Amino acid sequence: MPQSPGSPAGAIGFDFSSRVAIVTGASRGIGARIALSLAEAGARVVLHGRDAETLESVAEQVRALGSEAVTVAGNIRSEETAKELVSAAMAAFGRIDILVNNAGGNFAKRLEELSTNAWNATVETNLGGAFQCAKACWPVFAEQGGGVIVNVGSVSSSYAHPQRGAYAAAKAGVVSLTQTMAWEWAGQNIRVNCVAPGAILTDASRFAASDTADKIAAYIPLGRLGTPTDVANACMFLCSDAASYITGEVLTVAGGPLASSPVELPPRPLLEQV
Numbered sequence: 001m002p003q004s005p006g007s008p009a010g011a012i013g014f015d016f017s018s019r020v021a022i023v024t025g026a027s028r029g030i031g032a033r034i035a036l037s038l039a040e041a042g043a044r045v046v047l048h049g050r051d052a053e054t055l056e057s058v059a060e061q062v063r064a065l066g067s068e069a070v071t072v073a074g075n076i077r078s079e080e081t082a083k084e085l086v087s088a089a090m091a092a093f094g095r096i097d098i099l100v101n102n103a104g105g106n107f108a109k110r111l112e113e114l115s116t117n118a119w120n121a122t123v124e125t126n127l128g129g130a131f132q133c134a135k136a137c138w139p140v141f142a143e144q145g146g147g148v149i150v151n152v153g154s155v156s157s158s159y160a161h162p163q164r165g166a167y168a169a170a171k172a173g174v175v176s177l178t179q180t181m182a183w184e185w186a187g188q189n190i191r192v193n194c195v196a197p198g199a200i201l202t203d204a205s206r207f208a209a210s211d212t213a214d215k216i217a218a219y220i221p222l223g224r225l226g227t228p229t230d231v232a233n234a235c236m237f238l239c240s241d242a243a244s245y246i247t248g249e250v251l252t253v254a255g256g257p258l259a260s261s262p263v264e265l266p267p268r269p270l271l272e273q274v
Contacts, residue, residue, distance in 0.1 A: 014041045014236050014237075014239075014240045014242075015041060015042060016038055016041040016042045016043035016097075016098075016239070016240075017041070017042030017043070018042075018097075019042075019043045019044075019097035019098060020043065020044050020045070020046070020089055020093040020095050020096050020097050020098070021035075021038045021043045021044070021045050021046070021096075021097065021098035021099070021100065021239070022045070022046045022048065022085050022086075022089055022096060022098070022099045022100065022133070022137070023035040023038070023045060023046070023047060023048065023100045023102060024048040024049075024076055024085070024100065024101055024102050024103035024129065024133060025048065025049060025076070025102040025103030025104060025152075026045075026047040026048055026049055026055065026058055026102065027047070027049030027050070027051055027054040027055045027057075027058055028049075028054060028058075028202070028203070028204065029200075029202035029203070029204060029205070029228055030102060030152065030197065030200060030202065030228045030231050030232070031049070031100075031102040031103065032058045032061075032228070033227075033228035033229055033231070033232045034100055034102060034228075034231070034232045034235050035047055035058060035062065035069075036058070036061060036062065036065070036232075037229070037232040037233070037235075037236055038098070038100075038236070038239070039061075039062040039065045039067040039069070040065055040067075041236065042067065043067065043097075043098070044067055044068040044069070044092075044093050045062055045067065045068075045069050045070075046069070046070050046071075046072065046085055046088050046089045046092070046093075046096075047059055047062075047069055047070070047071045047072070048071075048072050048073075048074070048076065048081070048085055048103065049071070049073060049103075050073065050074070050075065051073065052071065052073035055071045055073055056071055059071050068092070068093070070088050070089075070092045072084050072085050072088050076103040076125055076129035076132070076133070077121070077124040077125055077128055077129055077132075078132075079132050079136075081132075082129075082132035082133045082135070082136040083136050085133060085136065086136045086137055086140060089140075090140065095140070095144060096137055096140045096141065096144075096147060097144075097147055097148065098147070098148045098149075098150070098239050099133055099134060099137050099147070099148070099149045099150070100149075100150045100152065100235055100239075101129065101130035101133055101134065101149065101150070101151045101152060101174075102152040103125065103126075103129050104125055104126045104129075104152065104167075104170075104171075105121075105122065105125050105126070105167075106122055106126075106164050106166065106167030107121075107122060107164075107166065107167075108163050108164060109163060110162070110163055110165075111165045111166075114165070114166060118166065119166045122166035122167055122170055123166060123169070123170045123173070125170075126167065126170035126171060126173075126174065127170040127171075127173040127174055127177065130151050130174055130177060131177060134149050134151075134181060134192070137149070138185065138188075138190070141185075141188060141189075141190045142188040142190070145188075145189055146188065146189030146190060146191075147189075147190050147191075148190070148191050148192075148238070148239050149181065149190065149191070149192040149193070150192075150193055150194070150195060150235050150238050150239060151174050151177065151178050151192070151193070151194045151195075152174075152194070152195050152197070152231070152235075153171045153174040153175055153178070153194045153195065153196040153197075153250065154167070154168070154171040154174075154196055154197060155196050155197065155198045155252060155254050155258075156168040156171050157171040157172040157174065157175050157196065158172075158196075159258070171196075174194060175194055175196075175250055178192050178193065178194040178248065178250070179248045182247040182248030182249075183248060186247060191238075191243070191244070191246065191247040192247055192248065193238045193243070193246060193247060193248065193249050193250070193251065194249070194250045194251070195231060195234045195235055195238065195250075195251050195253055196250050196251065196252045196253065196254070197226060197230075197231045197253050197254065198220070198226060198252070198253065198254025198255060199216050199217075199220065199225045199226060199254070199255075200225065200226040200227065200228060200230070200231060200253075201213060201225040201226065201227060202228060213225050220254070220255040220256060221255060221256025221257065222255035222256050223255075224255065225255070226253060226254065226255060230253055231253050234251050234253045237251075238251060
């Protein structure tokens, strides 16, 4: 299947050697790649995930890069988990500079089939977790004189997403939350932005099957699915001083704009595998 021809991880020049980052949902996929990219640029990282063993394997990769990592396993829907992340960061490193709210999840159900528990879990994980973690970091950011938050949303926030209605609604909420946080917290020099990935190929994604990936890639203007590195690079930019005058924005990482009537368009040629 088509692969990214872009820069490999760590090839883009950002320096986070004096900074501490919290990354939620960091045990695999996009979250793990964001954490590793930050570590490659010198950041010390606090990793969150549900599974302690898987999370520790990412922490070991961070340490192999010459950086430092601590882990906090817990349910991102819990206010206590958010507080534990802040406490762990302050105990280990004495500061927090960056929060990447990446943790998320969804259920593949039509709305009339979706249970109330599934709806609540989806909204609380994708939207509530971002709120809890940002709120927990706010006092530290305010005391330090600033900080950066990147919320990982989804292009699903901008259009109908059959069978994933709760997820799309929650991600739309993430966009609104991002904008309000950016407005209310600008006085504390806290920048808040959102990265909205499109179809991103990970081991656990529904695009992992080759035939599915190729079908979707054929209607993406750049002719390929995205990778976790594509998303990580966007996060790195928004976390960096290069984005110091950017707040309250949504950066879409989707390989190009969606067409209004894709069924009427010829498929794009797929990129050669590299």
